[in-house]
């Protein structure tokens with residue numbers, strides 16, 4: 001049994017959907033979570049910037065906390081950097097894209113599915129390749145949803161503005177008549193009600209969080225087993241405003257997020273950008 005913690009990172013709050021699934025499935029494992037809110041959103045940034053951020057956080061998790069495994073709890077970072085990270089570090093590294101595709105194809109009965117994500121994720125073609133690799137007969141409709149991440153980061157999950165934006169951005173998905181839709185950005189499960197209202201209740205919404213947690217558990221079991229107590233509280237860190245991260249993060253994740261530390265990246269947000277096109 002390996003007593004060391006598990007590292008998890010995302011551009012901000014999105015990875016909390018994966019952290020929630022990990023805490024529920026593996027309550028004895030300690031998580032060290034980095035939310036790179038100081039440099040979010042990742043979805044509108046060049047892939048090489050997202051790759052550099054992903055390396056910086058992964059290296060820090062390994063060097064500072066000696067993590068036994070890193071979960072890239074961000075689709076944009078998984079698309080831009082997972083293969084590179086896995087080739088660089090000896091520590092096992094898990095992304096969310098393959099887990100999402102597995103979950104999506106499990107629930108579809110028509111083999112006509114959708115994926116929504118950031119501009120970076122959809123533009124990378126990572127989902128198009130991952131789905132075709134599993135089954136090239138699947139009909140896949142993809143849509144980028146710029147702006148969704150910002151609503152989640154503000155804790156604004158049900159406003160009229162986000163509903164109007166969802167209606168507009170999700171119309172290609174509605175028109176395509178998919179039977180299952182993967183929320184291919186870890187922020188999006190927080191908007192599930194708004195997304196479901198826009199695409200209709202006949203479409204099954206799928207998230208990668210649970211399947212990612214199952215994958216982590218099976219990797220730990222293959223490597224000597226999961227941790228056995230005593231309980232160690234998760235550690236949450238943010239490169240942005242830590243008080244804001246604690247306030248909105250607790251609303252999104254639950255009571256486990258009651259304290260947030262500061263994580264300082266070596267580079268600042270270059271564009272201070274927005275995920276809007």
Ligand code: DGL
Pocket residue numbers: 010011012014015040041042043044073074075076077118121149184185186187275
């Ligand atoms: N949670 C990230 C993802 O899954 C959001 C990326 C962003 O910051 O734009 O892609």
